[in-house]
Amino acid sequence: MGTVVEAANKGENGSIPEKNPTVVFVLGGPGSGKGTQCANIVQQFRYTHLSAGDLLRAEIKSGSENGTMIQNMIKEGKIVPSEVTIKLLQRAIQESGNDKFLIDGFPRNEENRAAFESVTGIEPAFVLFFDCSEEEMEKRLLSRNQGREDDNIETIRKRFKVFLESSLPVINYYDAKAKVRKVDAVRPVEEVFETVNAIFAPKIEKAE
Numbered sequence: 001m002g003t004v005v006e007a008a009n010k011g012e013n014g015s016i017p018e019k020n021p022t023v024v025f026v027l028g029g030p031g032s033g034k035g036t037q038c039a040n041i042v043q044q045f046r047y048t049h050l051s052a053g054d055l056l057r058a059e060i061k062s063g064s065e066n067g068t069m070i071q072n073m074i075k076e077g078k079i080v081p082s083e084v085t086i087k088l089l090q091r092a093i094q095e096s097g098n099d100k101f102l103i104d105g106f107p108r109n110e111e112n113r114a115a116f117e118s119v120t121g122i123e124p125a126f127v128l129f130f131d132c133s134e135e136e137m138e139k140r141l142l143s144r145n146q147g148r149e150d151d152n153i154e155t156i157r158k159r160f161k162v163f164l165e166s167s168l169p170v171i172n173y174y175d176a177k178a179k180v181r182k183v184d185a186v187r188p189v190e191e192v193f194e195t196v197n198a199i200f201a202p203k204i205e206k207a208e
């Protein structure tokens with residue numbers, strides 16, 4: 001027989017529920033500066049940065065059975081089925097040992113969003129949205145120089161279309177729930193980070 005406290009701490013099926021992690025979704029068009037700003041946030045606050053795109057690219061490199069499918073979809077600017085991406089995110093969450101995550105570039109469509117919510121039961125604390133013009137994003141992507149197969153003008157145009165048609169509705173969904181923190185991302189990196197910093201600073205204590 002367990003104590004009352006033990007009983008209260010157990011889930012309905014008797015398992016001990018894991019502590020709910022804090023998740024911030026970091027969204028914005030391709031080249032809006034998600035990865036750049038996530039690196040800054042990690043330096044200042046106790047977060048683990050999980051880039052869905054980086055996890056998918058690592059999966060291609062690892063020689064996984066899904067590698068070719070992922071590679072073809074990325075080259076076409078298409079969004080990989082959530083089943084694949086969510087497994088990678090879950091594994092990275094478990095391996096991190098942290099309980100605060102910046103999930104960068106996910107959810108990118110309604111299917112990503114709904115599946116993540118039902119599989120993990122996690123609701124984001126808020127959504128950081130980098131609002132940037134296509135003109136500026138195109139310029140940045142064409143000079144990113146990371147050797148990415150999708151940073152060519154043909155794929156970039158496809159990615160912009162997918163962003164408008166599939167990813168913006170996810171941002172609107174969270175906006176209707178008052179969860180979106182919109183940041184003007186056209187400005188220089190340091191200025192964008194000043195705004196980002198002000199969003200995180202009151203909520204999360206600084207790492208020493």
Ligand SMILES: Nc1ncnc2c1ncn2[C@@H]1O[C@H](COP(=O)(O)OP(=O)(O)O)[C@@H](O)[C@H]1O
Pocket residue numbers: 028029030031032033034035036037140141143144145185186187188189190192
């Ligand atoms: N505010 C900014 N002003 C100018 N260039 C930027 C800015 N933020 C990021 N960049 C550059 O633009 C490119 C895309 O940034 P990145 O962080 O990879 O964006 P995302 O992850 O949203 O695609 C990179 O080469 C990066 O150095």
Ligand SMILES: Nc1ccn([C@H]2C[C@H](O)[C@@H](COP(=O)(O)OP(=O)(O)O)O2)c(=O)n1
Pocket residue numbers: 028029030031034035051052053054056073074077078079080081085104105106107108112150159
């Ligand atoms: N949730 C996601 C995130 C990325 N992808 C795929 C499709 C995207 O065009 C590529 C690249 O994503 P990534 O976030 O690295 O790209 P950007 O940083 O926005 O330029 O990965 C996906 O299929 N599903």
Ligand SMILES: [Mg+2]
Pocket residue numbers: 034035051053105
């Ligand atoms: Mg990125």
